[in-house]
Amino acid sequence: MAKFARKLTPFTSNERKSEYHAEDRISELPDEVLILILSFMPVKEATRTSVLSRRWEKLWTFSPCLELDGSRELFNIRCHFWCTSYNPRREKEVLDSGRLRYINWVNRALESYHACAVDKFRIRFDLNERYRCDIDEWVRFAFEKKVKRFELDLSLYFGGVCNKSGSYPLCLQTLPSLSSISLTSLVLKQVNVSDEVLDNLISNSPFLECLCVGGSESLIHVRVASRFLCLKCVEIVMCVNIKSLELHAANLSSFKYNGPDIFINFMNIPNLVELCIEGLYVSYFARKMPQLSTSFSQLQKLALCVIHIEETMKRLEYPTLSHLKQLELHVFLHGDQSLLVFSRLIKACPSLSRLALELNWFKSATYVGRNVKKAKKRVHHSLKMVEVKKATKKKCVHHSLRVVEVRGFIGHTIDTKFCMNVIKNAIKLEKIIIDPIDPVVRGTPHENLRCEKVEAARVAAEKLRSKYFLGDKLILL
Missing domain, CATH: 3.80.10 (Leucine-rich repeat, LRR (right-handed beta-alpha superhelix))
Known part of the structure; x- marks a missing residue:
């Protein structure tokens, strides 16, 4: 066995040397290709590449996609309190601390960013109007960078909106000049957006294909109507005060609505193939x-x-x-x-x-008729069988x-x-x-x-x- 091991030793040593002196093919790629690769990674992962070398230090700051997603940390915080004894006061303290960490992290990332334009900008964390100043700055940053796909998701869980007070209000004053919007996708969850703001965003976004609004208390009369619209997907979810909705979009292929019983005017939707109610x-x-x-x-x-x-x-x-x-x-x-x-x-x-x-x-539903008298239950069951x-x-x-x-x-x-x-x-x-x-x-x-x-x-x-x-x-x- 020892003789066999001695024979293998030189081969193993040479193999290790060849691995050590292996050619670094990734470093041979041009910066444009490396930046494209980094654009498919969340910001938290992309920033870790800055420690590889001096060349990699600033590469992530030119990525066209900013995925500032903190939902995993938020989920871990809530899971901790689900699995232990419930303590509302302690949970609030931990969540507030997590919110501050997330805000500081986003601010540092945006300060380091060097690209002239942003293709995709995503914010995902449970935030409210208390943090309005920071969120306003993030919105301005994205629109000044000519963002194409903008997602502001401030919901409690993974995209699950609900009826809660104190949501962040998006105002026209926060947005830069609306005459040069390049939006192709707009997602606003747990954001209070008014009829006026939404109408301005839609009418000034000729290339908008996807629109999603969830958890807004300010929407009353929604009008998605223009024969020039490129809109293909529209979602209106949990907007509790909405009274009417008008759809006039010839290219619309997917529509989702979750909310109160209102009048929806389906005017011109010849290409609608997916519907969720x-x-x-x-x-x-x-x-x-x-x-x-x-x-x-x-x-x-x-x-x-x-x-x-x-x-x-x-x-x-x-x-x-x-x-x-x-x-x-x-x-x-x-x-x-x-x-x-x-x-x-x-x-x-x-x-x-x-x-x-x-x-x-x-x-x-698990135990049918638990609190119902036996005779009444038998009659009810008989009627059901007939039906x-x-x-x-x-x-x-x-x-x-x-x-x-x-x-x-x-x-x-x-x-x-x-x-x-x-x-x-x-x-x-x-x-x-x-x-x-x-x-x-x-x-x-x-x-x-x-x-x-x-x-x-x-x-x-x-x-x-x-x-x-x-x-x-x-x-x-």
């Missing part, structure tokens, strides 16, 4: 679909977030959506409800190839449905019957994906909690596999 407006939209069918004749993807199934979807007639290929249903279950009320909607989509169902269970039989009396065969995904499956009668109905009627089904993890905690430190319930859901899913001979068609996550 959430919040209180879902009920109005579901009732008015026959009248709105001419505006949505080209739809290929529809997503609905339904909070009250019985009130929203029961006994509704739907127009035929002949081009619809993807249907996403985000459902909140409050009790002993039937998912088969969606059968009519699915039937109205003859070209549907993918169906995604996300279930959010309230505590009352379900009526819904399934006429067999609804799906000729195009190939992929079904159910997230938040718990193996309850409600979701099991829905899966059974789809399996029986989807004659070209290629795969059914079942995820027993609660969608709310998926991807968070709480994902592995409630192991017993998840295991019970897996057992119920396996019964479906054996009962309907699904084999590899059933994918259990």
